[in-house]
Amino acid sequence: MANDVVIRAAEGCAAETSVLWDSVWDTVGGVADWAMAGADEPNNRGGLRSKAAIETAVILCLFSDKWIDKESPFFFLADGDQRGWWGDGVDVRADLNEGPLGSWLYLLERAPLEILGMPASHWAEQWALEALATLKTQGVCVRIEVSATQYELESRIELTVALYGRDGSLVYNRNFDVLWNQVAR
Known part of the structure; x- marks a missing residue:
């Protein structure tokens, strides 16, 4: 079980989703990109930040x-x-x-x-x-x-x-x- 890879195929697709992945604005480049979840999101390790x-x-x-x-x-x-x-x-x-x-x-x-x-x-x-x-x-x-x-x-x-x-x-x-x-x- 420790080597299992969990793929969240429907992440952000649930009917009651309140938060999807964050688009983070790069002020220097003038573009947005997604960011990886940080240590402050323990239930989202390896996922995209959603705060x-x-x-x-x-x-x-x-x-x-x-x-x-x-x-x-x-x-x-x-x-x-x-x-x-x-x-x-x-x-x-x-x-x-x-x-x-x-x-x-x-x-x-x-x-x-x-x-x-x-x-x-x-x-x-x-x-x-x-x-x-x-x-x-x-x-x-x-x-x-x-x-x-x-x-x-x-x-x-x-x-x-x-x-x-x-x-x-x-x-x-x-x-x-x-x-x-x-x-x-």
Whole structure:
């Protein structure tokens, strides 16, 4: 028995799952990745860390690339690539208030200073609010605040996300740097 390998084939798939694997944000690389469980999770040795469900939900909402329709007024920013998460075509349940996953923040990678007459930071705020709205609908929070500040000389947009609980307390607060480059790659 000591040499048995336990494979948790349905990990995170139970109907009453409260926490899935954490997506950990790398501020230097501007990407998210999964982390291994630490010593403080004795029932999850060798598994993926699962202690920050709200952080993971925010990262998935903001930094999964949302599909963009060719008829969208922002499609010109996509360089012909509609992107999108494949799972949206398989399992989106309106009866559970689900919608397409992700945001259009990736469109800011090579966006001009102004998009359709508004600063790029305006669209960062709008797209982030739209992407995070599902957290409010599903009861994770009751209020979402997003602010974006455009730093043109540093080629970045700083996005601040705050989520508030039913009692008005701050349950999540994080700054993200959204890379922004006007030069075609």
